Amino acid sequence: MSELDRWEGRFAIPEYLFGEEPNHFLAACKDLLPKSGRVLAVADGEGRNGVWLASQGLDVVSLDFSPTAQKKAADLAKRAGVEIEFVQGDIHNWDYPSEAFDVVVEIFTQFSSPEQRELKWTGMKNALKPGGLMIIQGYSPDQLKHGTGGPKKLENLYSREMLEEAFSNFNDIVIEEMELEMQEGVAHGGMSAVINFTARK
Numbered sequence: 001m002s003e004l005d006r007w008e009g010r011f012a013i014p015e016y017l018f019g020e021e022p023n024h025f026l027a028a029c030k031d032l033l034p035k036s037g038r039v040l041a042v043a044d045g046e047g048r049n050g051v052w053l054a055s056q057g058l059d060v061v062s063l064d065f066s067p068t069a070q071k072k073a074a075d076l077a078k079r080a081g082v083e084i085e086f087v088q089g090d091i092h093n094w095d096y097p098s099e100a101f102d103v104v105v106e107i108f109t110q111f112s113s114p115e116q117r118e119l120k121w122t123g124m125k126n127a128l129k130p131g132g133l134m135i136i137q138g139y140s141p142d143q144l145k146h147g148t149g150g151p152k153k154l155e156n157l158y159s160r161e162m163l164e165e166a167f168s169n170f171n172d173i174v175i176e177e178m179e180l181e182m183q184e185g186v187a188h189g190g191m192s193a194v195i196n197f198t199a200r201k
Contacts, residue, residue, distance in 0.1 A: 003111055004065055011046060011068040018045065018184045020076060022052035023107045025137040025196050032133055032198060033058065037102030040127055042120070043091050043109040047073025047084070053105065054082035061085045061101070063094060092116040096123035103133045108149075110138050110156045117156075121166050128201045134170065135198055136163070140177055142193035148182070149192065158195050170199035 010017055021027075026049055039058045041050040046069045050062035054077065062084050064070055070086050077084045087094075092112065104124045112120055128134060138158035139150035151157065160175050167173065176196040 007066050007111075008068050011066050011072065016046050016048065016072065016076070018048060018108075020046075020048055021184075022049050023137060023184065024182075025194070026105060026107060026135060027052065029133075029135050029198060030056065032135075034102050034133075038100065039103040039105060040101045040124070042104065042106040042124060044073065045069045047076045049105060049107055050084050051077050051080050051082055053103075054084050055080060058103070059085075061087055063087045063089055063091060065090045091123075092119045094123060096127040098126055099129045101127050101132060102129055103135065104128045105135045107135075107137050108139070110151045110158070112156065114155050118166075125167070125201070130201055132201050133198065134167065134201065137194055137196050140193045140195040142179070146191050146193060148190035158197075160195065163195070163197050167197075167199050170201055173197070173199040 033056055035057065037058055039053050039060045041053060041060055041062045044050040044062040044064050047062055050060045050073065054060045062073055065088060067088060070088060074086060091109065104127055106124060141154055141157045141159060143150050143157060160177065163175055179191060179193050182192045
């Protein structure tokens with residue numbers, strides 16, 4: 001089964017797989033967001049994060065490869081009364097426009113292999129304007145002991161060293177590792193080990 005087919009199957013349920021509320025860390029970054037500008041939401045799925053970002057007055061491009069997820073995201077945006085640009089594409093080989101976004105957001109996109117992750121992060125860095133804000137949350141290696149979501153492969157998980165190396169030329173880097181109880185839809189529930197990252201290009 002391809003990765004797209006696997007996610008199409010996961011998103012086919014009537015419920016929103018990760019809920020309709022924004023990711024808790026993204027919402028906690030509200031004060032870092034600009035008052036206006038363009039945002040790229042990478043692997044935005046059913047749109048909970050893209051819709052919230054649009055509700056903050058930002059122009060959002062919601063990128064995902066799943067048409068099923070994007071249909072649900074469009075429904076969520078309509079109910080929220082916000083406009084979003086939906087782009088169907090693979091986050092690993094999408095033609096990321098150069099210096100086009102004031103904010104780039106990546107929340108739990110850890111189906112990427114190490115090789116794919118390098119392509120994804122290179123594209124994300126290229127797409128961010130100088131001075132722009134990068135927001136990332138992922139599972140850290142300690143998540144394997146919890147089994148409450150995320151990949152089962154160590155190489156797909158994010159570490160402090162990995163983020164510091166990948167974004168070594170960024171400024172104002174803040175990295176926080178924590179364990180917390182998460183309740184995000186039917187897919188993320190229970191004690192989780194996460195790593196939070198913000199920085200400016």
